[in-house]
Amino acid sequence: MMRSADALLTDVYRISLPAPDDFEFWREAARGMIRVGIPADRIIWESPADQAIDLFAQGERALPPPAADAPQPRASRNFLQLAQSVILHSDIERFSLLYRTLWRLQSRPRLMEDKADPDVRRMEDLARQVRRDIHKMRAFVRFRALEDEGDEHYVAWFEPEYHILRANSGFFVRRFTTMRWSILTPRGALHWDGNALHEGPPATRADAPSGDPVEALWRKYYASIFNPARLKVGAMLKEMPRKYWKNMPETALIPELIAGAQAREAQMVNAGSQDFGETPQSLEAIYAGIDACRRCDIGCNGTRAVMGEGPHSAALMIVGEQPGDVEEEQSRPFVGPAGQLLRAHLEKAGIPEQRAYITNAVKHFKFTPQGKRRLHQNPSAREIDICRWWLDGERSLVKPKLVLALGASAARSLLGKTISVQKVRGEPHVLDDGSELWITTHPSYLLRLQDRGREEEEAKFANDLRKVSIRLSNLSR
Ligand code: URA
Numbered sequence: 001m002m003r004s005a006d007a008l009l010t011d012v013y014r015i016s017l018p019a020p021d022d023f024e025f026w027r028e029a030a031r032g033m034i035r036v037g038i039p040a041d042r043i044i045w046e047s048p049a050d051q052a053i054d055l056f057a058q059g060e061r062a063l064p065p066p067a068a069d070a071p072q073p074r075a076s077r078n079f080l081q082l083a084q085s086v087i088l089h090s091d092i093e094r095f096s097l098l099y100r101t102l103w104r105l106q107s108r109p110r111l112m113e114d115k116a117d118p119d120v121r122r123m124e125d126l127a128r129q130v131r132r133d134i135h136k137m138r139a140f141v142r143f144r145a146l147e148d149e150g151d152e153h154y155v156a157w158f159e160p161e162y163h164i165l166r167a168n169s170g171f172f173v174r175r176f177t178t179m180r181w182s183i184l185t186p187r188g189a190l191h192w193d194g195n196a197l198h199e200g201p202p203a204t205r206a207d208a209p210s211g212d213p214v215e216a217l218w219r220k221y222y223a224s225i226f227n228p229a230r231l232k233v234g235a236m237l238k239e240m241p242r243k244y245w246k247n248m249p250e251t252a253l254i255p256e257l258i259a260g261a262q263a264r265e266a267q268m269v270n271a272g273s274q275d276f277g278e279t280p281q282s283l284e285a286i287y288a289g290i291d292a293c294r295r296c297d298i299g300c301n302g303t304r305a306v307m308g309e310g311p312h313s314a315a316l317m318i319v320g321e322q323p324g325d326v327e328e329e330q331s332r333p334f335v336g337p338a339g340q341l342l343r344a345h346l347e348k349a350g351i352p353e354q355r356a357y358i359t360n361a362v363k364h365f366k367f368t369p370q371g372k373r374r375l376h377q378n379p380s381a382r383e384i385d386i387c388r389w390w391l392d393g394e395r396s397l398v399k400p401k402l403v404l405a406l407g408a409s410a411a412r413s414l415l416g417k418t419i420s421v422q423k424v425r426g427e428p429h430v431l432d433d434g435s436e437l438w439i440t441t442h443p444s445y446l447l448r449l450q451d452r453g454r455e456e457e458e459a460k461f462a463n464d465l466r467k468v469s470i471r472l473s474n475l476s477r
Helices: 005-010 023-036 077-086 094-107 118-140 169-175 213-225 233-239 249-271 283-292 325-330 337-349 381-398 407-415 443-448 451-476
Strands: 013-016 043-046 143-148 151-157 181-185 188-192 197-200 316-320 356-360 367-370 373-376 402-406 436-440
Touching: 013 023, 023 077, 023 094, 043 094, 077 094, 077 118, 094 118, 118 283, 169 188, 283 381, 316 337, 316 381, 316 407, 325 337, 325 373, 337 443, 337 451, 356 381, 381 407, 402 407, 402 451, 407 436, 436 451, 443 451
Parallel strands: 013 043, 151 181, 316 356, 316 402, 402 436
Antiparallel strands: 143 151, 181 188, 188 197, 367 373
16 A cells, blocks of 8 residues: 555654664665655664664554655765764664764765764764774784694684674784684674684673683783883873773783883893893784884884785795885785885786785884875884884794895895995895895885886886896796
C-alpha cells in the first residue's frame, strides 16, 4: 500500500547498522534517506554496540522510493573524510550528527568550512578523539609470546575507547606481517595468521596471557631508551595515560626509573654520551623500541616513528634520511613524492623492490609547522648519531650484503662521519661488518632541481643505481 505524503512527515524510521563502524552502510542508508527527503529528527540510528533505543520509534518501515527527479545527495570531500573517523566514536549521537550535517550540506555546500558551526565543531572534536585513540593503540599494544603447537603466537590485550579496531588493522598487519598475532579487545578481536586477517568476538582480559619473556625484553628496552635528562612526568602521563599502564610491562619500571633518573643523568653527563643499552634481538623489538624512543627532540615531537620495510633477509638495504610528511601519515618509508621517484628509478635500474629492505637513518619526522603544512627540516648530526643505534640494529638483523645510502644523512649514519656525496658516489666502500656501501644523492634533492640541472643529476643517480643493480645480480649468481 502506498503511504501518503503526510505519513512521510510523521513516520519515524529506525536504521540498524550491522556494525558500529560500518561507514559504507551508514552512507548508503543516509543517501537513500536524503533522496526521499526524510529529515534528521525522523530517523533513529542504532548499532549492535550502541543500542540507541527510542521508545517512541515505530519499528521498521519500508522507505518509499525517491522521486524520479530527486537529485543525488552531495557531500564534500572533507565531510566524507571526517565522517569516516567520526563513525568510529562511541557517542550514540554520532550517526544523527553525521546525517544532520549531510542534510544541511545539501543547501550549504560550504558548511564544513564554517569552523564555528556547532555540528562541524562537534564532528571535528569526535574525529580528534578517535584519531588519538588510534594513535594510542598503535603506540601501546604490547604482544606476549605464546607457544602454540611449536609455533610462536603473539597475543596482545588492549582496551580501545572507540570502535577503532578494524580501522587500525592495516597498520598492525603491515608492521607485524611475518608474525602470527592476535589482538584481543572488549570490542572484538583481530587474528593474523601470516596470510589473512580474521575477526573474532569480544574478549576479556582473562583471555589474554600475562607475563612472559617478551615482557622482560620490553622492560629492558624501555629502561634502555628511557632518557632521564628528558624526564617530564606531566608530558609522560599525557602521552601514556595511566589507563594503558596496566597492560604495558615497561610501566612497572616507571617509579623505579623516575627515582633513579637523577643518578643516571649524572652518570650520562660524566660519560659524555647517551646510555644505549643492549641491541634488540628482532626487528619487531626494534619497531616497538623506535615507537617509544624519546632520546632526541625529534622522537619527542609527537609524530609516529616510521619503520623499515621489506624482506627481513634482503640482500640490499636502502637507507634514506628520515620520513617525510606522507611517510609519517602512512607510517611507511618512501611512499611520498621522493619515494615515487626512488621506486621508478629502482625499476628502471632493474632492482626489484622485493629484494630491498628500505629504511631511514632517522626514524621520526623532523619539521617546522607553517600554517597547515609541515616543512621538512634536516636532522642534525647529533640526531643522526643518536638514531644510528636503531639502524645498526636493523643492519645486524637483516645482514644485507649491499647497502645503498641516499644522501649525506644516510651516509653519516652508516660511516659515523660527514662526507661529501659528490666526492664518494658511484664507488663501493666497505662497512664495519664487511658489507658493501654505495652512496648516491637523495631523490628529494633531485625533486628540488629543475630543467637541465635535474636531467643531469637524475642521469647520475640512474647510473649509480645501475652499478648497484649489477652488484646485486652478481650476488645472486
Ligand atoms: N625521504 C626519506 O629520506 N625517507 C623517506 O622515507 C621519505 C622521504
